[in-house]
Amino acid sequence: MDISLLNVIKLLLALLAIIVLLVLNSVVMVWLERKAAGFVQRRPGPYVVGPHGLLQTVADSVKLLAKQIVLPGSSDRLLFLSAPVLAMFPMFLIFLVIPYGPWLTGLEVNLGLLLILAFTGLETLAVIAGGWASNNKYSLIGAARCVSQSVAYEIPLILALLALAFMCGSLDLTVITEAQSGWVWRWNIFRQPLAFFIFVITCFGETNRAPFDLPEGESELTGGYHTEYSGMGFALFFMAEYTSMMLVSFLAAVLFFGGSNGPFINGFWWTFLKMGLFMTFMIWVRWTFPRVRFDQLLNINWKWLLPLGLLNLWVTAVVLKLF
Amino acid sequence: MSNLFVNPFHFSTISENPADMLGDFYSLNFEKGRVDPDSMILNLGPQHPSTHGVLRILAELHGEYVLRAEPVLGYLHRMHDFMGQVKTPYQFLPNTGRVDYLHPVAWNWAYCGALERLAGLEVPERAEYLRIICCELNRIASHVMWWGAFVMDLGGFTPILYAFEEREKINDLLQIVTGSRLTMNSMRFGGMGADLDDRFLQKAADFIPYMRERLKMYDRLVTGNVIFRRRLEGVGPLDEEICRRYGATGPVLRGAGVAYDVRRAEPYGLYDRFDFEIPVAESPDCLGRYLVRLREIEESLKIVEQALARIPAGPYKHPKAPKVSWKPPAGEAYFAVEGGRGKIGIHVVSDGGKSNYRLKLRAPGFSNLSLFAEAARGTLLADALAILGSLDLVIPEVDR
Amino acid sequence: MIKAIVDNLRGLWSLLVGLHITGRFGLGPFPVWLGLKEPESGYPQLTTHYPWKTVDDADLVTFRGPLELVPSEEDPRRSKCVSCLMCVRACPSSCLTVVKGGQGKAPAVWLNDFTLCSLCGTCVEVCPAGALRFSHDLYWVAEKREDLVNDLLARLAGAAPEKARL
Incomplete structure (x- = not known):
């Protein structure tokens, strides 16, 4: 990649657009989550601020911005304050490499998938930092859970995505998208259903969403790693959760649902539509299931998903070799 | 110095x-x-x-x-026993609804029953039927609330709001009879405080098939759910022996496989005229206690159905029922009823004075909680909280 | 091994069943909004959407709201109270203040401290003149503790301070 002025300007513009996207996403998704939860539970959800509560999240974020950040006694100041930033910051870079549409990618790299997988691990670091620095036992347990959970889930996730990379012969997300162009049954979800199954389950584990929201686990750990956070610190952790949700939804759209390839008129709108649908699915799941226990979570992963992922990888390799 | x-x-x-x-x-x-x-x-x-x-x-x-x-314990201790000793029996009545906010009617009944037994008061038949209808409807509300709260303990948030729907409907019903939606205080010595009307009968008749449909939904949404089942199967086994040592009663004891229910063991009111079963769990774990409660809802529905069909006409309060300034005769009496959480017992001693000489409330939650320390030993934190949830504790009742 | 696999597949099916139930509830409002279905009870919501809707009066017939005095037959601005103070003696929470000294037997002051009242109904039952009853004032709110001391005579006379309603 040549470093010309044009490229730098393009990169900066892309980063700016991504920041706007992430903030907008959090605002909209929090509203959607509350509204969907309301409908599922047969209540109206946010209703008062704005039409059908659309501005509720804006009002909430103003409140969170204005609130004092309470530092718990004998906490690690630097870590405590930097953890939320650390949770949010790597996300900006990840969104650079996602091909939203044929002409819409912040930064085209041929190792996009690898970059994404590498950077998603950073969020775990932020959770550990936050949980440790809070000097709170609930936070500590939450952070410890988060570490073993993400270690456990990243391996099947990588195995599942590796099968895709085998099939497309590339780690470049643009290439993977192009390989799915044509018609709907060329989407990877039909060609790699097992990989998709593993991917969906690991998504919930990676994003710490129910039924795998053990690091937060409010009925056991009150708030888990963000028990002590208030104001903007809490808001950033919250944003990070929705951002990682959006990330896995974009990944699902690009890797399994053909990205910008639609049934008709290809374009970036398909990516966003698929992303939105996948996020709605995640919300729907959250408001349906109880939480799994911690040992069960590890069992699901090490005893079922890991062998399944290996099997899938092996079958893919054999099939590719034979045909 | x-x-x-x-x-x-x-x-x-x-x-x-x-x-x-x-x-x-x-x-x-x-x-x-x-x-x-x-x-x-x-x-x-x-x-x-x-x-x-x-x-x-x-x-x-x-x-x-x-x-x-x-x-x-003790963060919600309000000295209900002592309040019963400084107030007149009539004045203590509203307190009984506040001991256990989820099943207040049973506490009302226990207190009224104790004093009725002490003074040898008669209760008209219609009032007995009314008491049974209210108590069983309230038991359903209590169990349904527990169902929601228990699933919430396990991390599923939605069921508690479905549970509130049923609770709302039952509250609408009970409001007609008792006038309030939470700390109900509808019973009086020698009868009830108010009669029910036709609207109640019609609404209650509509409610029973509705609730049966909803129970099927509960089964599909929660009981059949694999995550839920695996969270509960084999977790927190409480056998007959530990229940006996700590005096656990109610669904906890029936979850251990003992078919003990005050409604059958020492029938009070007109329960001996009703046809219902006492559900017993097959396994003594959290799932067993859960299933016992769900089946108890069905049995309560059966009782309500029978009571609505058979309720006789007549006075809802005995014509010679004591007035507000009533002084009970000297003596002592114990009366136990089956509450949503177990055996509610009230022991009252009177010296013929204005207020009771001594009043002792036996709260089932207190005994049930006592076994938690032993049951939680060696479990995972999440399991310990599941056990705690499966005991169905109401803290005001535990602390009194 | 095979049993475990079958169990897990059954488990996955149960998850789909759960999603079906919540999904059906979640999509409940849409057919109503689109006019495909009648707004039967429960959709989009079951409870009373409070500031926009209020509870039917028919559902409040036996409801126990804050106490109020029953107007006498001759003059609806006057109560039936004969100032016998039975209610004050019977009240378990000492929330009533009745002072004699009105015209004839009528009371001069009749206060009900709603912060103490537990709506048990003992006073209503004990009243020999039938002068007390429960109102159906469901939405009564106050901003100050003093506002919750209800002057029932003034309320009866229609001169009660304007109730703060949302």
Whole structure:
């Protein structure tokens, strides 16, 4: 990649657009989550601020911005304050490499998938930092859970995505998208259903969403790693959760649902539509299931998903070799 | 005099480690019994999402395993026993609805029954039927609320709001008879405080098939759910022996396989005229207790159905029922009813004076909670909270 | 091994069943909004959407709201109270203040401290003149503790301070 002025300007513009996207996403998704939860539970959800509560999240974020950040006694100041930033910051870079549409990618790299997988691990670091620095036992347990959970889930996730990379012969997300162009049954979800199954389950584990929201686990750990956070610190952790949700939804759209390839008129709108649908699915799941226990979570992963992922990888390799 | 010269800024009991400064009598006492030097002592509550009220639990954790746990009570102690001794019997009546906010009608009944037994008062048949209808509807509401709260303990948030739908409908019904939606106080010595009307009968008749449909939905949404089942199967087994030692009653005891129900064992009211079963769990774990409660809802529906079909006409209160300024005769009486959480017993002693000489409330929640310390030993933190949820505690009742 | 696999597949099916139930509830409002279905009870919501809707009076017939005095037959601005103070003696929470000294037997002051009242109904039952009843004032709110001391005579006379309603 040549470093010309044009490229730098393009990169900066892309980063700016991504920041706007992430903030907008959090605002909209929090509203959607509350509204969907309301409908599922047969209540109206946010209703008062704005039409059908659309501005509720804006009002909430103003409140969170204005609130004092309470530092718990004998906490690690630097870590405590930097953890939320650390949770949010790597996300900006990840969104650079996602091909939203044929002409819409912040930064085209041929190792996009690898970059994404590498950077998603950073969020775990932020959770550990936050949980440790809070000097709170609930936070500590939450952070410890988060570490073993993400270690456990990243391996099947990588195995599942590796099968895709085998099939497309590339780690470049643009290439993977192009390989799915044509018609709907060329989407990877039909060609790699097992990989998709593993991917969906690991998504919930990676994003710490129910039924795998053990690091937060409010009925056991009150708030888990963000028990002590208030104001903007809490808001950033919250944003990070929705951002990682959006990330896995974009990944699902690009890797399994053909990205910008639609049934008709290809374009970036398909990516966003698929992303939105996948996020709605995640919300729907959250408001349906109880939480799994911690040992069960590890069992699901090490005893079922890991062998399944290996099997899938092996079958893919054999099939590719034979045909 | 030497005390005057002690440096007021020197606190000898406080060590330099700030973590050691924290803790009150209970936690310091709990810390003395440490099993493992590397353990972590976690203070759950009094404000904690899973304790449903102001219960406090001290737990010694090794990783996620609970080595030792100890409930700390008394954050909602209101001296109901003593209030019953300073107020006249009639004045104490509203208190009974406030002991257990989820099943107030049973407490009403226990107190009225105790004083009726003491004074040998008669209750008209219609009033007995009314009591049974109210008590069973209230039991359904109590169990349904527990169902929602229990699933919430396990992390599923939606069921509690479905549970509230049923509770709303039952509250609408009970409001017609009792006038209030929470701390109901509808019974009087020798009958009921108010009669029901046709609207009630019609609404109640509509409610029974509706509730049966909803129970099927509960089964599909929660009972059949694989995550839920695996969270509960084999978790927190409480056998007959531990229940006997701690005096656990109600669904906890029936979950252990003992078919003990006050409605059958020492029938009160007109329960001996009704046809219902006493559900018993096949396994003594959390799932067993869960299934017992769900089946109890069905049995209660059966009782309500029979009562609505057979309710006779007549007065809802005995014409010679005592007035507000009533003084019970000297003597003593004990009356037990089956509440949503177990055996509610009220022992009243009167010396013929204005107020009771002695009043003792036996709360089932207190006995059920007592076995938690033993049951939680060696379980995972999440399992310990599932066991706590499966005991169906109402803290105001535990502390009284 | 095979049993475990079958169990897990069954488990996955149960998850789909759960999703079906919540999904059906979640999509409940849409057919109503689109006009495909009648707004039967429960969709989009079951409870009373309070500031916009209020509870039907028919559902409140036996409801126990704050106490109020029953107007006498001759003059609806006057109560039936004969100042016998039975209610004050019977009240378990000492929330009533009745002072004699009105015209004839009528009371001069009749206060009900709603912060103490537990709506048990003992006073209503004990009243020999039938002068007390429960109102159906469901939405009564106050901003100050003093506002909750209800002057029932003034309320009866229609001169009660304007109730703060949302």
